[in-house]
Amino acid sequence: xxxxxxxxxxxxxxxxxxxxxxxxxxxxxxxxxxxxxxxCGKTTTLRMLAGLEEITAxxxxxxxxxVNDLPPKDRDIAMxxxxxxxxxxxxxxxNMAFGLKMRKFPRAEIEQRVRDAAQLLGIxxxxxxxxxxxxxxxxxxxxxxxxxxxxxxxxLFDEPLSNLDAKLRVQMRVELKKxxxxxxxxxxxxxxxxxxxxxxxxxxxxxxxxxxxxxGEPLELYAHPVNKFVAGFIGSPAMNFADVTINDTGxxxxxxxxxxxxxxxPAKAGALRAYKGQSVAFGVRPEDVHIATGADPxxxxxxxxxxxxxPLGSEILLDVxxxxxxxxxxxxxxxxxxxxVKDSIKLAVNPxxxxxFDPKTEQAI
Amino acid sequence: xxxxxxxxxxMILVMLAAWAVPYxxxxxxxxTPDTELLATGSVLPSAPTLLHYRAVAEKSVMPRAxxxxxxxASLTTLLALALGxxxxxALARLPIPAKNLLLxxxxxSTAFPQITTVSPxxxxxxxxxxxxxxxxxxxxxxxxxxxLLIWLLAGFIRxxxxxxxxxxxxxxxxRLTVLRLVVLPLVAPGVASAALLTxxxxxxxxxxxxxxxxxEASRTVPVALALFPGVFxxxxxxxxxxxxxxxLPPVVIVIALQRWLVRGLVAGALKD
Numbered sequence: 073x074x075x076x077x078x079x080x081x082x083x084x085x086x087x088x089x090x091x092x093x094x095x096x097x098x099x100x101x102x103x104x105x106x107x108x109x110x111x112c113g114k115t116t117t118l119r120m121l122a123g124l125e126e127i128t129a130x131x132x133x134x135x136x137x138x139v140n141d142l143p144p145k146d147r148d149i150a151m152x153x154x155x156x157x158x159x160x161x162x163x164x165x166x167n168m169a170f171g172l173k174m175r176k177f178p179r180a181e182i183e184q185r186v187r188d189a190a191q192l193l194g195i196x197x198x199x200x201x202x203x204x205x206x207x208x209x210x211x212x213x214x215x216x217x218x219x220x221x222x223x224x225x226x227x228l229f230d231e232p233l234s235n236l237d238a239k240l241r242v243q244m245r246v247e248l249k250k251x252x253x254x255x256x257x258x259x260x261x262x263x264x265x266x267x268x269x270x271x272x273x274x275x276x277x278x279x280x281x282x283x284x285x286x287x288g289e290p291l292e293l294y295a296h297p298v299n300k301f302v303a304g305f306i307g308s309p310a311m312n313f314a315d316v317t318i319n320d321t322g323x324x325x326x327x328x329x330x331x332x333x334x335x336x337x338p339a340k341a342g343a344l345r346a347y348k349g350q351s352v353a354f355g356v357r358p359e360d361v362h363i364a365t366g367a368d369p370x371x372x373x374x375x376x377x378x379x380x381x382x383p384l385g386s387e388i389l390l391d392v393x394x395x396x397x398x399x400x401x402x403x404x405x406x407x408x409x410x411x412x413v414k415d416s417i418k419l420a421v422n423p424x425x426x427x428x429f430d431p432k433t434e435q436a437i
Numbered sequence: 438x439x440x441x442x443x444x445x446x447x448m449i450l451v452m453l454a455a456w457a458v459p460y461x462x463x464x465x466x467x468x469t470p471d472t473e474l475l476a477t478g479s480v481l482p483s484a485p486t487l488l489h490y491r492a493v494a495e496k497s498v499m500p501r502a503x504x505x506x507x508x509x510a511s512l513t514t515l516l517a518l519a520l521g522x523x524x525x526x527a528l529a530r531l532p533i534p535a536k537n538l539l540l541x542x543x544x545x546s547t548a549f550p551q552i553t554t555v556s557p558x559x560x561x562x563x564x565x566x567x568x569x570x571x572x573x574x575x576x577x578x579x580x581x582x583x584x585l586l587i588w589l590l591a592g593f594i595r596x597x598x599x600x601x602x603x604x605x606x607x608x609x610x611x612r613l614t615v616l617r618l619v620v621l622p623l624v625a626p627g628v629a630s631a632a633l634l635t636x637x638x639x640x641x642x643x644x645x646x647x648x649x650x651x652x653e654a655s656r657t658v659p660v661a662l663a664l665f666p667g668v669f670x671x672x673x674x675x676x677x678x679x680x681x682x683x684x685l686p687p688v689v690i691v692i693a694l695q696r697w698l699v700r701g702l703v704a705g706a707l708k709d
Contacts, residue, residue: 124603145609157600161622170618171608218608 074135074225074258075100076121081130083116083282090116092282094130098260103252105261105273108305113282114262115230121260122228123147134225145174150219151228154235156211158203164190164214165199171222189217192251209240216248220255227252229261233268245271266306270294278302295425300353300434303427309358309389311427312401316354318347326371327354327428331395335371337423343437344428352437355427358389361403361419363411368420376401378415383407392419460684466677474673489678498653499679502661507686509571509646509657510639513578517586517635518628520579525590526616530602540591547584554581555648562649569651577649578639586631593627594620629694637687658683 076098083091091113098104106114119125121132123144132139139147150171158167165186172182190196193213203211212232219227232248233241249272252259263269269276270290278285278293278301286298297303303311316327316334325341327334334354336344344352364373376392379400390403390411403419411417428437466474467489469482493499527533528540558577567573597620605615621628643659650656656664662683665676 122603122607124606143611144603144606145611149607151604151607153600153604155598155600157598157604159601159605159619170605170610174609174614218604222608 075133076226076258076260077131077133078117078121079131079133081117081120081132082128083113083120083125084128090282091120094284096277096284096287098258101256101258103249103259103261103272103274104277105263105269105275106277106279107263107266107269107273108279108285110264111281112279114264114277114279117279118151118228118230118260118262121226122149122151148224149226149228150222150224151230152215152219152232154231156203156215156235158211158214158218160203162202163199164195164201164203164206164217167203167214168199168218168221171218175222185221185223186217189221192220192254193217208236209244212236212244216251220251223257225258227257227259229259229263231263232261234263234265241268248272267308270306276306278305280305296436297427298436300355300429300436303355303429303436307357309402309404311355311357312361314354314394314399314401315351315431317351318344318349320345320348327352329354329394329399330397331376331393332374332397332399333371334374334421334426335369336428337426339424340426340428340437347430347437350431352431353429353434355429356401356421357425358402358404360422360425361401362422363403363405363409364418364420372423373418373420376417376419378411378413378417381411381413390417392417463677464681466674467681469674471674489674490682492672492675493678493682497665497675497679498656498661499658499682501653502656502658503682503686505571505653505655506640506658506683509574509578509655510636512571512575513582513639514632514636516575516579517582518632521583521586521590521631522621522628523616524583525587526594526620528587529591529594530599540588543584544588547588551581551644555644558645559648568649569655571655573649574639574642574646574655574657577645578642581642581645582635582638586635589631589634590624590627593624593631597623633690633694636690640687 076096078094078096078098081091081094081096082089094113094117096104106117108114116125120127121134123139123142127140134147134149159170162170168186168189169182172185177185186199187196190199193216195210195213195217198206198210198214203214206214212235215232229248233244236244245268252272261268261272263272270293273290275287275289276293277287280301286293286302288296293302293306297306300313304313314329314332316329316332318336319326319328325336325344327336327344374394376394378390378392380389380391382389382391384407386407388405388407388409388411390405390409392401392403393399394401401419405411429435430437465480465482468485468487470484470486470488473482473484528536528543533539562568562573562577567576601619601623602615605619610618640657641659642657643663646657646660647663650660653661662676662679665672665679
């Protein structure tokens with residue numbers, strides 16, 4: 073158990089600057105998730121922490137040790153690889169015991185620890201098998217088992233669930249979370265799947281092009297994304313975006329585009345007034361768009377035509393076109409709504425959950 | 438479809454048989470009494486005999502030559518593996534500058550004609566006082582076998598998923614431990630086939646063996662066969678028996694290693 077500190081961390085390959093000025097303080101016992109599209113630098117950051125990649129510039133501390141020049145074996149960390157990387161010529165038992173043997177643990181303790189881990193993961197029956205005799209989910213458990221028997225200071229996970237089928241992935245996600253609650257070991261988890269990031273992370277680090285975009289608790293990222301990238305990346309279905317022009321007529325600030333004319337709520341009006349006459353990016357999450365009722369003020373509603381209906385059971389996703397525009401917006405509505413394709417409907421937005429982004433910097437306004 | 442496959446199989450068998458005819462003829466000759474050797478009446482000898490084998494075993498240099506060959510070929514294989522495996526691992530995995538160029542030079546050097554190296558090597562070995570010794574042959578054969586061996590093993594090592602090594606590093610193993618406990622078991626089939634090729638090349642090697650040896654102290658089988666004594670006549674039967682004996686060790690080794698050669702140990706390491 074230990075905290076991890078990354079200071080001005082950089083990684084440059086010949087022509088690629090893969091990780092740029094990463095500063096991150098991972099607290100003791102925290103489960104932190106690095107998430108972002110492929111090529112965002114998340115895996116490279118993890119591999120630098122593991123000692124599998126050299127650090128171009130900056131510092132990494134594990135606990136109170138500077139580990140920049142320590143080889144992986146001396147960092148007291150364990151890693152679960154995307155493809156499991158089980159030793160194919162060894163039994164499950166030997167796979168899990170390998171790290172302990174390398175560290176010269178007494179035989180009895182190795183046996184005890186492997187049995188404990190196997191029991192925790194429900195793989196006691198598999199200890200004598202070879203990896204090729206296991207299913208994907210079982211291999212995954214063995215890979216996790218190999219990591220936990222060592223009681224390392226930090227767990228590293230490199231997209232460990234991406235090779236599993238959807239159902240198993242959800243199941244293993246829950247198990248990993250339970251496991252972390254029980255073991256209380258600092259964990260750093262890399263994934264490109266924002267659902268995994270949100271469900272697993274105590275805090276989530278969103279990365280893009282080597283930069284950290286935002287660090288925060290899942291719901292904080294969801295409710296208050298600092299820029300358009302984070303807003304669009306976190307959440308499924310993704311946030312709706314539309315380019316709107318800001319107008320200020322007699323103190324009433326509005327955001328307008330073809331077929332859309334929304335009154336900006338007072339909380340945002342002050343900041344948006346500076347963009348008067350300019351175009352900005354407007355964003356609203358699907359669940360913050362609903363079928364308008366009489367209670368919705370006129371300034372927050374708009375007319376739309378239904379283009380696609382996606383009934384998901386617990387909810388319905390309506391893909392609509394706002395007015396005469398080409399802007400499509402997804403609304404997440406109650407399963408009782410009976411709209412059909414080509415229906416004209418009136419929708420309303422939740423004024424407290426509107427997002428605006430600077431057109432050039434894409435930072436939240 | 439099934440019939441066509443069948444026809445193809447038959448054709449392969451016929452071709453294999455055609456290729457093997459000289460070998461079987463040699464086998465036949467080795468069991469045929471001298472008086473019948475030039476007769477063409479029947480395919481099998483009317484009175485098979487072990488006389489030729491007895492002559493080879495008791496009166497010729499063949500037993501000694503077989504011993505030399507086994508010794509030289511085995512030592513060559515061991516030395517080439519001991520030197521080649523670390524080199525191959527380094528070329529496959531370590532950050533060596535101009536690695537690809539180096540590998541290219543390695544493979545290009547296998548195209549070097551052996552004959553051009555014979556004279557300088559002879560002078561070198563004579564200067565070192567190694568003429569007519571096993572050491573001379575082992576050194577010369579090893580130097581000739583290494584490029585191909587390194588090239589082959591580097592290829593096998595590169596096929597091992599690098600994550601297996603990374604996992605072992607994180608598990609606390611150093612580079613040499615990883616090489617011994619993870620890489621070596623996984624490239625075992627590759628090592629076996631590379632070792633086999635090296636052994637066969639050393640076993641069959643003639644030019645060096647002919648040039649660097651002078652007596653039966655170090656003469657290997659190919660040289661002994663070439664110099665098989667015949668005074669007034671060519672002892673066809675004895676030569677046939679000697680060559681059959683010379684071909685047995687490689688055949689036995691190939692059969693023994695066959696299981697390793699075809700075994701895919703890496704199955705199950707990764708989700709594929």
